[in-house]
Every structure is written in structure tokens, then in C-alpha cells.
Amino acid sequence: MSRILRATAFAGALSLVLSGCGGVGGGDAGGGTATKGTLSTMGFGFSDEIATTRVDAFKRDHPDVELKVTEGAFDEQQFLSAVASGNPPDLVYMDRKLIGTYAKRGSIQPLTDCVKKQDIDLEQYRSAARAQVTLDGTVYGIPEFSTVRVVYLNEGLLKKAGMTADQVNLADWAALPALNTKLATVSGGRLSRIGIDPKIPEFLPMWAKANGVDMLSADGRTARLDDPKVVEALTTGVNLIQQQGGWGKFKSFRDTFDFFGAQNPLSKNQIVAWPMEEWFLNQAAKNSPNVELVVKPFTDRQGRPLTQSAGQAWVITKGAKNPDAACAFVKQMTATDTWLAAAKARADARKAAGQPFTGLYTANAEADKKIFDELYQPTGNKRFDDAVATIRSVQDAAFALPASPAGAEFDKAYYDAVNRVLAGQEQPAQALRRAQQEATAALDKAAK
Amino acid sequence: MATVTAPAPGRRRRTPLARREARWAYLFLAPWIIGFLIFYAGPMVASLWLSFTEYDVINPPEYNGLDNYRELMSDPAVARSLGNTVYYTALHVPLVMLISLGLALLLKRVGRLQGFFRTVFYLPVMTPAVAVGILFLLLLNTQDGLINRALGLVGIDGPSWTTDPHWVMPGIILMSLWSLGSTVIIYLAALQNVPRDLYEAASIDGAGPWARFRAVTLPMISGALFFTLIVNTIASLQMFTEVYTMYFGNRETQNTFNSDAASFYVIHLFQEAFQFLHMGFASAMAWLLFAIILVITLAQVKLSNRFVYYEGEDQ
Incomplete structure (x- = not known):
């Protein structure tokens, strides 16, 4: 019977622990300038020189602050337990898409005072990143990196197909099926080369935006998942996958890809054209510098560059014991000079390893400008140098899904819808209609 | 000749040895009992209460009657x-x-x-x-x-x-x-x-x-x-x-x-x-x-x- 008890106590045990102290105190993040005492963080780690250099800078400038970093990725259970037990960390490093939910529930602090007293220039941060950390006009987080998406092309395979990179036009949706057929290799019911990977469901918001519609309103409270333009975007993406043997074969083939090694799908000629985050350029430069890679901007249907931005942010918890030091920390971690120092450490490390430095893409536009103006040196490999220029150029064309009080549920609604369509269970319009209902119900409930 | 009175049925008196053994038994059982009360019984009662509330882990729970159970049936x-x-x-x-x-x-x-x-x-x-x-x-x-x-x-x-x-x-x-x-x-x-x-x-x-x-x-x-x-x-x-x-x-x-x-x-x-x-x-x-x-x-x-x-x- 102990198993029965355990089953029932599962939620109960957590609930009891979490309910121990009920709610948390109110107030804005301190934002004072006196920095001393202990400062604790969650969700962050010393994974590379970018992290350690910036933390070292803070420690150097704030010797009276004892920094306690609980290393590891952000864990919702860990965070909620800490908040509910009245012992939250001062700072949390989390995905920007979560900020709306936690801000609405009151577990993180508005940074209005922090920004004012520490004189943080919010304009230095990219607008897409700012939108993700702002709910109802109030800033709740300071953004860090800015991950954007570009189109990667395998020019070697394009040449074999008698094409050039310029001829690949993802803006011409009507021509995509013919292009896909030309590039993909499906024989004997087996997919051995992907022609175009639309990267859905993850990139559906970008395809929808390319078709002229935002899947979520700017205030993060109204879903537009059943908009005919979203349906059209989904239909376009699903058709590309169906042409290549269907979702089962397509996904199982793609699941075998190793994007982090020399045997990446580009070097193994397993894929021709696909939108993906810019970090792959770093991996390709490091592991397969001789690949015939061309990077182009993703575009809307009118051919204008477009990309979706994402990334992490620092937030200060409600109940933080040292909000002043926390505020000083987030300012310094995201300041232009700190980023520049971190980028220099990265460039030095790459140089020592005999690898090219392909830049750093942060949410601080001013920092990026300095990094590229003062530190970045073209590698001499034209393919990678052009790719870096492309990635830089699309940063200003970025949009982001805005902060929403029910961001996780909104995501789940459209991911599930796309997966149902890919599995052949529903048609795009039907699936997105259900997703719209689910997302609306969640958003309405969260808005109460 | 001495007579021995049998204890009344159902009210058998325990010997001092039996009582001492019982005390020791409870003592040895105490860690499990305490653990059960704190980590199983208590949380179960708490979760039963929480099941009648709107609770987001961050803010205090608010009693909402049978709403959660109604929603369960229709979700x-x-x-x-x-x-x-x-x-x-x-x-x-x-x-x-x-x-x-x-x-x-x-x-x-x-x-x-x-x-x-x-x-x-x-x-x-x-x-x-x-x-x-x-x-x-x-x-x-x-x-x-x-x-x-x-x-x-x-x-x-x-x-x-x-x-x-x-x-x-x-x-x-x-x-x-x-x-x-x-x-x-x-x-x-x-x-x-x-x-x-x-x-x-x-x-x-x-x-x-x-x-x-x-x-x-x-x-x-x-x-x-x-x-x-x-x-x-x-x-x-x-x-x-x-x-x-x-x-x-x-x-x-x-x-x-x-x-x-x-x-x-x-x-x-x-x-x-x-x-x-x-x-x-x-x-x-x-x-x-x-x-x-x-x-x-x-x-x-x-x-x-x-x-x-x-x-x-x-x-």
C-alpha cells in the first residue's frame, strides 16, 4: 500500500512544502547602490569564458558581495519550491518566454526602481528582447543573449542540383514544393536527404509572421492561432514534410543529426536548406570549417528580412534578500564593457585553440556594435565572414513572442496543434481552431 | 490452599515485562511514525485541502469549493x-x-x-x-x-x-x-x-x-x-x-x-x-x-x- 500512499502524496508532499509560507512580499526591486552582503542566483552556471569573465568582473568591482551561484539550468520545481518556502534566490536566470507568467503571478519584481537607481539604459537592449521582458508596460527582466534564426544552405548540394544560393527563395511559397522535390532525396520509401526543413512546430510563429500575422497580440493576452494566415503557414510547412515521406520518416531521419560535431548534417550532406538559430554557425566554424555553407536571412513573403529572437534574462525575485546587489549584478552582467571583456576572452580562447571567432550576439545592441567594431576580425573564410555579416544584419529585423501571463500554455496549444497535423490526426484549420480555444481559455484564466 | 483468579475475559492485564516491551516497540517505531506523519499523512491532508483551492504555488491558496473537481470531469x-x-x-x-x-x-x-x-x-x-x-x-x-x-x-x-x-x-x-x-x-x-x-x-x-x-x-x-x-x-x-x-x-x-x-x-x-x-x-x-x-x-x-x-x- 505504500505505493498507493506515495502516488497520492506526490502532489501532496510537494504542495505541503510549497504551501509552507504561502505568498511572498511585495515591492519593487531595491535598486539602491550600496552593494554588500550575500547574493544568490539560480539557473546560471559557469559554462564558458563568457560566463566566468562577466562574473569575475562583478566580483572585482563588488568585493563586499558574497556571490553564491547555484549552478544548473533553470528548474521550475526548484524555483517554485524556493519562492513558496519564503527562501527564494535573489536572482534567477530564465528563458524570457517564462517571464510573463511569473510576473503576472507576482513571483518576480518589477525593475522600475532598479532601472532608475542604477541608471540602466534600457534603450541599449534590442526592442524584441525588451518586449519579452515587459508585461503591461513594466519591465521585469534584463535580457542577455539574443538568439536569432537564419537560413542555412548547403551550396555544394545546390550546385549538384544545378542551382545557386540566390535561386533559393523561401519567400515564394508557391514555388517551395517544386524546389523541395528538386532538393530532397527520397528513394525506396527512405529519406536520405532533406530538401527544405521548415522547422515546425518551433518556427511556426516565424512562418506566420512572414505571412503577415502575429500569433500572439503585443500585450500577450490574445491568441490568433486560427487566423487564416497562420493556417496557410502551417499548411505550407506540413506539405514540405509530407513531400519527404511524412513526419515519421522525416523526424526519425532528422533525429539522427549531430549538430555539435564534425559529422554534422551539413558536412554529411544530409540537408540542403533550413532555418535555424545562429549558434550553429559557431559549431560549423569550429567543427567543419570547409563546408560549402551559405547563410541567408529568412524573409517574409515580400522578401524583407525577418527573424525571431529568443534568449534568457535575469529577474529579481520577490522576497529577494539583497535586491540592491542583485540590481547591480544584472546591470554589470549585461553592460557594454562587460560584454566586450567577455567577447575578448572568447576570441582569445578561440585563437589559442586555432579556431575562428564568429562574434557574440547579445541583446545589448551597443555591446554588439563594439564587439564587432573593435574585436571581431574576419576569419578569411568568406563563407563564414559573409554569414556573420548576415546574422548581424537580421538582428534589427527581429521580432519575439511577447511576454504573456500564460506563455507556457500558449506554446503547448500550438505545438500540440502542429503535432496533430503532422501525425495526420487533424487538418491545419481544425487543429488550430482547437489550439485557439485552448490558448484563449488559458490566457483568459491567467488574466483574472 | 491458594486460589488463582483468572483475569476477566477481554481485560487481560499485561505484565510489567509486556508493558516494557510495548514501550520499547513504540520507541523503535517512532521514527517511522514521525516520518509517516510528516512526509505522508501531513502532505496528504494538505493536498486534500489544496484540491479545493485555486493555488498557483506563489500566492496563498483561495478556496474554490468543488471547482477543480468539476473542471477535472470536463477537461x-x-x-x-x-x-x-x-x-x-x-x-x-x-x-x-x-x-x-x-x-x-x-x-x-x-x-x-x-x-x-x-x-x-x-x-x-x-x-x-x-x-x-x-x-x-x-x-x-x-x-x-x-x-x-x-x-x-x-x-x-x-x-x-x-x-x-x-x-x-x-x-x-x-x-x-x-x-x-x-x-x-x-x-x-x-x-x-x-x-x-x-x-x-x-x-x-x-x-x-x-x-x-x-x-x-x-x-x-x-x-x-x-x-x-x-x-x-x-x-x-x-x-x-x-x-x-x-x-x-x-x-x-x-x-x-x-x-x-x-x-x-x-x-x-x-x-x-x-x-x-x-x-x-x-x-x-x-x-x-x-x-x-x-x-x-x-x-x-x-x-x-x-x-x-x-x-x-x-x-
Whole structure:
């Protein structure tokens, strides 16, 4: 019977622990300038020189602050337990898409005072990143990196197909099926080369935006998942996958890809054209510098560059014991000079390893400008140098899904819808209609 | 002559020794009792209370009566996850019992190498559940997984185990058979306890192998069968780790797998509690699961009175 008890106590045990102290105190993040005492963080780690250099800078400038970093990725259970037990960390490093939910529930602090007293220039941060950390006009987080998406092309395979990179036009949706057929290799019911990977469901918001519609309103409270333009975007993406043997074969083939090694799908000629985050350029430069890679901007249907931005942010918890030091920390971690120092450490490390430095893409536009103006040196490999220029150029064309009080549920609604369509269970319009209902119900409930 | 007065029936006085022993017994039991009250009973009471509240873990719970339970009854996601869980249980439990029994019968016939094979069958149980989930995600890969490659050798075009909603659950059931070693060992122990003279008597009476199995083996191991039926049913209804690792463990997998087909009840409960911050609703879900397990277990116990034989009992 102990198993029965355990089953029932599962939620109960957590609930009891979490309910121990009920709610948390109110107030804005301190934002004072006196920095001393202990400062604790969650969700962050010393994974590379970018992290350690910036933390070292803070420690150097704030010797009276004892920094306690609980290393590891952000864990919702860990965070909620800490908040509910009245012992939250001062700072949390989390995905920007979560900020709306936690801000609405009151577990993180508005940074209005922090920004004012520490004189943080919010304009230095990219607008897409700012939108993700702002709910109802109030800033709740300071953004860090800015991950954007570009189109990667395998020019070697394009040449074999008698094409050039310029001829690949993802803006011409009507021509995509013919292009896909030309590039993909499906024989004997087996997919051995992907022609175009639309990267859905993850990139559906970008395809929808390319078709002229935002899947979520700017205030993060109204879903537009059943908009005919979203349906059209989904239909376009699903058709590309169906042409290549269907979702089962397509996904199982793609699941075998190793994007982090020399045997990446580009070097193994397993894929021709696909939108993906810019970090792959770093991996390709490091592991397969001789690949015939061309990077182009993703575009809307009118051919204008477009990309979706994402990334992490620092937030200060409600109940933080040292909000002043926390505020000083987030300012310094995201300041232009700190980023520049971190980028220099990265460039030095790459140089020592005999690898090219392909830049750093942060949410601080001013920092990026300095990094590229003062530190970045073209590698001499034209393919990678052009790719870096492309990635830089699309940063200003970025949009982001805005902060929403029910961001996780909104995501789940459209991911599930796309997966149902890919599995052949529903048609795009039907699936997105259900997703719209689910997302609306969640958003309405969260808005109460 | 001294007379001894017998203690009144029902009011037997305990000797000082018995009282002292009782005190020591309670003392030794105290850590477990305290642990039970703090870590089981207390949280259960708390979760029962929370199931009648709107609680997001961050703000204080607000009483909302039976709203969570009403929502439970009308939420299609709950019905879907419960349906998947029952489907899994209905196939997993009989399959585990049948295959384990078959393996145990084979093992019993193995002579000197029995210890080796016993270890071999039990080893998979030692594999961490997370590793099992990842391993089977690779094994079940449609194009390059070992399972479909093996099927291909005999001319069968294997299904899309992880993406076709009709094949997701069979794939999970296949995975679940990986760790049936515990049940095999329990059956083997039970089989070895069946007295040989019963088989000899049955043989003398003219019983063939099937009749001996049906009339001797099955009744004699019915206690073990009943135990594994209860334990496996409860474990199946609580299925979480392996499936969560396969289909929900990280953003990449969570995004690209069909969560309708792979949604189990406890996984949905976990998502409601920690991803969507509906801890009150999740508590109601936990209590519904408790009620379901209780009803199923009571029904099984009731049935066991007719079908289970325990040595030493008058039947």
C-alpha cells in the first residue's frame, strides 16, 4: 500500500512544502547602490569564458558581495519550491518566454526602481528582447543573449542540383514544393536527404509572421492561432514534410543529426536548406570549417528580412534578500564593457585553440556594435565572414513572442496543434481552431 | 490452599515485562511514525485541502469549493491522459505477467546456470529509468532504430513508433517490458516453493503437463500472481519517468512529439502543477488517481478471495 500512499502524496508532499509560507512580499526591486552582503542566483552556471569573465568582473568591482551561484539550468520545481518556502534566490536566470507568467503571478519584481537607481539604459537592449521582458508596460527582466534564426544552405548540394544560393527563395511559397522535390532525396520509401526543413512546430510563429500575422497580440493576452494566415503557414510547412515521406520518416531521419560535431548534417550532406538559430554557425566554424555553407536571412513573403529572437534574462525575485546587489549584478552582467571583456576572452580562447571567432550576439545592441567594431576580425573564410555579416544584419529585423501571463500554455496549444497535423490526426484549420480555444481559455484564466 | 483468579475475559492485564516491551516497540517505531506523519499523512491532508483551492504555488491558496473537481470531469486533456494510462495498464499488466511467468517457468528448468540467467533477467531492472527512456527513443527510431531494422530483415516495414499516434503506446508498452525482471524473480521463487509431491500425485492421477500447470502450479503460485497484479497495476497507473524522458524531457522533444498520444495521467498532473502553476487542480488530479487506484485495488482484493490460495489458510 505504500505505493498507493506515495502516488497520492506526490502532489501532496510537494504542495505541503510549497504551501509552507504561502505568498511572498511585495515591492519593487531595491535598486539602491550600496552593494554588500550575500547574493544568490539560480539557473546560471559557469559554462564558458563568457560566463566566468562577466562574473569575475562583478566580483572585482563588488568585493563586499558574497556571490553564491547555484549552478544548473533553470528548474521550475526548484524555483517554485524556493519562492513558496519564503527562501527564494535573489536572482534567477530564465528563458524570457517564462517571464510573463511569473510576473503576472507576482513571483518576480518589477525593475522600475532598479532601472532608475542604477541608471540602466534600457534603450541599449534590442526592442524584441525588451518586449519579452515587459508585461503591461513594466519591465521585469534584463535580457542577455539574443538568439536569432537564419537560413542555412548547403551550396555544394545546390550546385549538384544545378542551382545557386540566390535561386533559393523561401519567400515564394508557391514555388517551395517544386524546389523541395528538386532538393530532397527520397528513394525506396527512405529519406536520405532533406530538401527544405521548415522547422515546425518551433518556427511556426516565424512562418506566420512572414505571412503577415502575429500569433500572439503585443500585450500577450490574445491568441490568433486560427487566423487564416497562420493556417496557410502551417499548411505550407506540413506539405514540405509530407513531400519527404511524412513526419515519421522525416523526424526519425532528422533525429539522427549531430549538430555539435564534425559529422554534422551539413558536412554529411544530409540537408540542403533550413532555418535555424545562429549558434550553429559557431559549431560549423569550429567543427567543419570547409563546408560549402551559405547563410541567408529568412524573409517574409515580400522578401524583407525577418527573424525571431529568443534568449534568457535575469529577474529579481520577490522576497529577494539583497535586491540592491542583485540590481547591480544584472546591470554589470549585461553592460557594454562587460560584454566586450567577455567577447575578448572568447576570441582569445578561440585563437589559442586555432579556431575562428564568429562574434557574440547579445541583446545589448551597443555591446554588439563594439564587439564587432573593435574585436571581431574576419576569419578569411568568406563563407563564414559573409554569414556573420548576415546574422548581424537580421538582428534589427527581429521580432519575439511577447511576454504573456500564460506563455507556457500558449506554446503547448500550438505545438500540440502542429503535432496533430503532422501525425495526420487533424487538418491545419481544425487543429488550430482547437489550439485557439485552448490558448484563449488559458490566457483568459491567467488574466483574472 | 491458594486460589488463582483468572483475569476477566477481554481485560487481560499485561505484565510489567509486556508493558516494557510495548514501550520499547513504540520507541523503535517512532521514527517511522514521525516520518509517516510528516512526509505522508501531513502532505496528504494538505493536498486534500489544496484540491479545493485555486493555488498557483506563489500566492496563498483561495478556496474554490468543488471547482477543480468539476473542471477535472470536463477537461478533455484529463480524459485523454487517463484514457492513455488505462490503455497502457490494460496491456502492460497482462503482458508482463504472462511473459514473466513464461520466463520463470523456463528458468526453473535451467539447471546449474539458473543463477546466471536470473541475474541476466534482473539486470535491466537496475538500469535508470531515464536511461531506459533515451535508449528506447533510439531503438524505436523509424528509419534507423534497431527494432525497425530487425523487422526489415523479415520484410516488415516497421511503423513510426514515436510519431504515429497509433503506434506511440505500443512502443511505450514494448519499452515497459524491458524491466520485467522483478516479476520474473517473484514468480521463480513462487514456483520453487511448489511441493514436488503435488506434481507427483497429479501425475499418478494421470494429469498431463497442462493439467498439472492448471491444477497445481497456478493455484500454488496464485498468491504471487495476485501480488504482482496489484503492484504492476499501481505502477502502471503511476507511469512517469520513462515516458517523460522520451517525450517531454526537454524543449526539443516536448516540441516535436505528439503529446496527445504520449500524455499519461501523472505527466499531465506534473505539467499542471509545475509548468502551468495549477497546483490546486493538480492536487485534485492526485486525489482522483488515489480514488481510482483504491477502487481497482479493492476490486482485485475482492476477486482474490475467490481465486487466490494461501498456504496455511483453510479454503
